[in-house]
Amino acid sequence: MLLLLRFDAKTVREPIISITAIKTGALINILRADVGARRGEIIVEVPDEKAKEVEKTIAEMGVEVHEITKTIARNDNCVHCGLCVSICPTEVFYINGDEKIELRVEKCIHCGSCIGVCPTNALYFPI
Numbered sequence: 001m002l003l004l005l006r007f008d009a010k011t012v013r014e015p016i017i018s019i020t021a022i023k024t025g026a027l028i029n030i031l032r033a034d035v036g037a038r039r040g041e042i043i044v045e046v047p048d049e050k051a052k053e054v055e056k057t058i059a060e061m062g063v064e065v066h067e068i069t070k071t072i073a074r075n076d077n078c079v080h081c082g083l084c085v086s087i088c089p090t091e092v093f094y095i096n097g098d099e100k101i102e103l104r105v106e107k108c109i110h111c112g113s114c115i116g117v118c119p120t121n122a123l124y125f126p127i
């Protein structure tokens with residue numbers, strides 16, 4: 001299962017992943033981490049059988065936890081600039097015959113790289 005973790009200045013300096021791994025015994029795979037001085041956002045992959053225990057442990061540390069049940073999505077802000085095509089490691093994006101960008105969402109591994117480069121904030125993870 002994929003979990004999106006959001007935390008603020010109170011928890012940003014806590015080793016929440018290490019603490020959770022030790023407490024639950026779960027193997028936690030970090031797919032994306034965007035951590036600043038005042039806030040952070042991490043996407044982790046955890047074994048399904050450990051997911052509820054991991055969610056509870058992380059939430060108890062004051063971290064916002066969301067299950068990611070859907071893959072990358074795009075809104076109407078897309079201007080088909082193509083920046084996401086070159087950054088995606090799994091070739092989710094491609095150019096169709098009309099020179100428009102299309103998505104093969106089933107190939108997404110939730111790395112988040114495309115979200116950061118999109119100039120119009122068209123890409124997001126629905127939660």
Ligand code: SF4
Binds near residue numbers: 085118
């Ligand atoms: S980077 Fe954003 S605006 Fe550009 S093609 Fe991709 S989704 Fe569209």
Ligand code: SF4
Binds near residue numbers: 087088090091114115
């Ligand atoms: S999140 Fe990563 S794998 Fe998924 S579409 Fe964006 S760049 Fe590709």
